Amino acid sequence: MAEKLLNWDEVLIGGVIKDPGNSKQYETGSWRVERPVWNPDTCIQCMFCWVYCPDSAIKVDENGKMAGIDYTYCKGCGICVEQCPSKPKSLKMILEAEAKGKTEEELRKEVFSSEK
């Protein structure tokens, strides 16, 4: 939620919202029960995860390549994992509880170590 609700005389006529895309202040990542973990070594950069992500939570670098997952907004639906075509899959779901207190790199090693 916003830090402070608007007063009646601050609300614009017609309920106009002045800042486009300000819903970014609302971090939907807190909804997550499971989280996807990405393995760049097997990723084939098909960008299917990007085109199918409902929450625009796939980070894209300046070359238009997949650069990781934005855990601030990822709701953990798992569509990216389901649609990942690489073999073995470069994305895997783990429980959020298991990810607690670990860095992304540590998680990556833990989840994908069996495949190398």
Next chain:
Amino acid sequence: MALLNELAKKKEGLVSGHRLCPGCTHSVIMRQVFAAADTDKYDIVVAAATGCFEVSSGLYPYTSWNVPWIHSAFENAASTISGVEAMYRVWKKKGKTNKDIRFIAVASDGGTYDIGLQALSGAIERGHQFLYICNDNNAYQNTGNQRSSATPFGGSTTTSPNGKVKFGKEQPRKDIMSVIEGHHLPYAAQASPSNWRDLMNKVKKALDVNGPTYINVIEPCTTGWGFPPNMAIEMAQLAVDTCVWPLYEVINGKVVINYKPKKKLPVTEYLKPQKRFAHLFKKGNEYLIEEFQRQVDAHWEWLLKREECGIEYGVTKE
């Protein structure tokens, strides 16, 4: 069509932070629409009808839209966008603007098939230049899965529940595409987010048409249909592969089928993973699945024949 890497570099028209359920494809469809739109050439203005997408992406004081967006009521997305478009044309005539702007109205099936139908019909008849996108999730999912005229035969909803006497919705879906075609508009199409390239091509084509256009998109709803969130795109793909949701376009009345499954799957493949159809698989209800299959086959055959005959509207309007 550009590669996905190229499209990923574009500025997003719909940003994160909207409160759609995890695994909801409303935003997937809209992101694909924005990816398809040639935003270097023109600007986009969107009008929305009330529905899941509107309440979750325009929750005051937040908005997930990076483009001008307007919402007024449930029934009038099409009339709202007509008004905006009419004003733009007057401004252009008077020299107040020289921008190229394209207009999109977004609604779900409740705001298109039922409540918004007369506004949509009027807007198409008047010939405004806009693209109407219907995200069809087969019921009023925003208020908790009530039956709409888009609910398929046999589908169980809170207002058409299955029980000892009834088996869910008794009527087949409304064939909205035929209703829309009846207006003799230049372009109408049916698409699915699972086939993103096809959807993007259709959006691109529709935005360049000078006149009203309509795209009907399937929008699998994880809570209403009852399947796990990660299956959303797969459900859309199954609907396409079983011909429950044929991908086709109607160009001046001429039907072009964009995707013919190599092996047409039986409808059970589509029905099985969904809780709303679970009762169809109970003993003694086999006739319902047969009826469902018969309806799907009949519609598919009809489409194939229409494509074969390749005839345009008798009367067209520009």
